[in-house]
Amino acid sequence: MSTTQSERLRELLEPLVSSKDLDLEEIEVASVGRKRVLRVVVDSDDGVDLDRIAELSREFSAKLDESDAMGDGEYTLEVGSPGAERPLNEQRHYVRAIGRLAKFQLAEGGELTARILKVDDEGVDLEVPGVKGRKPTARRLAFAEIAKARVEVEFNRKSADGADSADGGSDNDDEKNVKEEEEA
Structure with missing residues (x-):
């Protein structure tokens, strides 16, 4: 896709996205065989x-x-959201990922997996999980130290109330709601 086509598509679609209080994160035109796919x-x-x-x-x-x-x-035309393992490219992406586990590729080399606790204009405050029974440690990364970052999917995360669930709720809540609906 040429830069001019990308710019034209962005200029055309961004006002519609902004009018819905959304952010236009990505536009991609891909060729799949003889077909073209516009992903937004x-x-x-x-x-x-x-x-x-x-x-x-x-x-x-x-x-x-x-x-x-x-x-x-x-x-x-395919329109969607960034998904569960979304890349973190801009400060707003990091803000949206507060409380989530992320994998960082560091500019100096190496990787780090940590939970995002706080985000400001210069970087992120992280909680690095402890290894082999050790307590988690705090770490600060400036945005310039981060080459790439991506949210990690967690299936068995403990919520603040101790429940096992990726969304912080209890699996028993769903069963309770189903039973209440059946009884009604």
Whole structure:
């Protein structure tokens, strides 16, 4: 994809995204065989639900159909969110990942896996898990020290109340809700 096409697509779609209080994270045009795929990734501080993505997809489709930004050929439009293992490229990404475990590739070499505790203009405060029964340690990384970072998926994270769950809730809550619905 040429830079001018990328810029035209961004100029065309960003106002629609901003009007929904979302951030346009990524635009990619890929060729898959004879087909072209336009992938648009959006996000917000509160995440993005499927209804908002569907609404944006319809608006993008209409806007793209009335413009020549994708040219005359056929293409498939895919609109989504960054996903569970999202890359952390900008300060707002780190802010959205506070409390989450992330894997950092350091500019000086090496890797570090740690929980993001706090983010400011210069960098991040982390909690590095202890190894072999040792207590976690605090560490500060300036953004300049980070070559790449990505959120890690946690399946058995202990929440503040001690429950096992990635979302901080208890698995028993779902069973309780189902039983209450069946009884109603």
